Amino acid sequence: MTRKIVAGNWKMNLDYDEAKLLLKNLIASKDQFPSDVEVVICPSAPYISAFAEVLRDQDWISLGSQNNYFIDEGAFTGEISPKQLKSLGVKFGIVGHSERRDNFDEDYSMLSKKVKALLKHNVRPIFCCGEQLQVRDSNVYKEFVMKQIQDSLFKLKPEELAQLVIAYEPIWAIGTGKTATADQAQEIHHLIRSRIASEYNDKIANQVGIIYGGSCNADNAKELFSQKDIDGGLIGGASLKTESFTAIANSF
Ligand code: PEP
Numbered sequence: 001m002t003r004k005i006v007a008g009n010w011k012m013n014l015d016y017d018e019a020k021l022l023l024k025n026l027i028a029s030k031d032q033f034p035s036d037v038e039v040v041i042c043p044s045a046p047y048i049s050a051f052a053e054v055l056r057d058q059d060w061i062s063l064g065s066q067n068n069y070f071i072d073e074g075a076f077t078g079e080i081s082p083k084q085l086k087s088l089g090v091k092f093g094i095v096g097h098s099e100r101r102d103n104f105d106e107d108y109s110m111l112s113k114k115v116k117a118l119l120k121h122n123v124r125p126i127f128c129c130g131e132q133l134q135v136r137d138s139n140v141y142k143e144f145v146m147k148q149i150q151d152s153l154f155k156l157k158p159e160e161l162a163q164l165v166i167a168y169e170p171i172w173a174i175g176t177g178k179t180a181t182a183d184q185a186q187e188i189h190h191l192i193r194s195r196i197a198s199e200y201n202d203k204i205a206n207q208v209g210i211i212y213g214g215s216c217n218a219d220n221a222k223e224l225f226s227q228k229d230i231d232g233g234l235i236g237g238a239s240l241k242t243e244s245f246t247a248i249a250n251s252f
Contacts, residue, residue, distance in 0.1 A: 003209045005165055005232040006249045007040035007064060007126060008239025009094060019047050025242040027058055032246045037232070038209075039249060040064045040092050040126075041239070045080055052088045064092035064126065067100060070113035082114075086121035093118045094234070096128045096152065098171045108151035115152065119160050126165045126234060127153060128213070129192075133172035141170075145188055146195055158200050165209040166192055167234040173214025175236060182223045182230075185212045189229035218244045221251035 014022065026041070033039055042064035043051055055061055069079035085093065095118065096111040106114075115125045129148040131141040145168065153161060168188050170180050189210045197205035212224050213234035224230050232252075238244040 002036055002038050003207075003231040004034075004036060004252055005038045005040065005209045005211050006245070007092065007094075007165075007167075007211065007232070007234050008042060008245055009066065009097070009213070009234055009236050010041065010043045010239060011066065011099070011236060012044055013240060014044070016047065019043055020050075022240065022242065023051060023054060026061065026245070027054070029242055029246050030058070030060060033060065033249050034252070035060070037249050037252065038062065042066050042092070042094055048085070048088055048090065052090070055089070062091040063089060064094060065090050065123075066094050066097070068093050068095070068114055068118060068123075070110070070117040072117070082117040082121050082123060085118075086123055090123055092124045092126055092165070094126045094128065094167075096148075098128060098130060098169060098174060108148065112152040112155065115156070115164075116160075119156070119163060122163075124163050124165060126167050126211075128167045128169050128234070130167075130169040130171050130174075130214070136170065136172060142188070142191055146191065149192060149195065150199075154199055158204050161196065161200060162204050162207040165211060165231075167211050167213045168192065169213035169234060171214075175215065177215050179215040179217075179220050179224075180212070182227050185224055186227035186229055189227065193229050216248065218247035218251070221248045225251045 040062045068082045072083035095114045100106045118125045131144045135144045193205045209231045211232040216233040217238040
């Protein structure tokens with residue numbers, strides 16, 4: 001299991017024709033993606049089924065979801081079932097993005113259920129954490145992020161936690177063009193890995209992918225990815241262009 005991961009979070013962007021064109025361009029650029037990097041794209045939910053068909057013979061790109069419910073089936077109108085995602089070949093699932101925590105009141109207990117629900121189907125959660133600007137400025141940001149991790153993840157069994165990707169996404173850096181410095185990001189990534197090592201063990205801590213998100217682009221990815229505990233990126237805006245996404249994947 002490689003620890004180098006570049007995941008594109010397309011959010012609620014692109015109409016269907018635009019999304020298909022982006023997928024087509026990514027596939028045409030296959031040779032430009034390094035073979036030792038796990039490449040993931042997380043398109044809007046309505047596109048996943050058709051994308052899964054197109055990607056059937058493209059095992060170098062994995063499909064990811066942006067959201068899932070924590071129950072497999074039943075009377076939950078409009079929700080996205082982890083079982084259904086699995087049946088489409090989805091391999092990763094973003095959980096706990098700050099946009100969902102803020103806009104849809106997702107709290108730690110719901111997030112831990114969502115993580116569990118994906119793991120039940122061997123879908124690897126990309127669990128997002130990160131602090132708001134006022135938390136960063138008040139200097140309790142380390143405790144804040146550690147609590148997010150601890151509350152939602154530390155009841156997982158070791159073999160479950162080992163499947164995780166954790167995305168550190170300082171909220172003040174998401175979509176703002178203001179990136180965390182490599183030192184700021186490394187500080188938190190190292191802290192997350194150390195906490196996992198003390199709560200579980202070194203082996204598990206080294207298996208978990210810890211990726212950075214927040215205005216990561218072709219210009220700053222190299223410096224970020226050169227840090228010891230930064231295993232790649234969760235990329236929003238820059239994943240919507242083939243050139244920038246390819247360049248980021250080549251930044252290790
Ligand atoms: C994100 O929303 O996960 C993200 C990292 O967005 P952006 O790269 O646009 O800041």
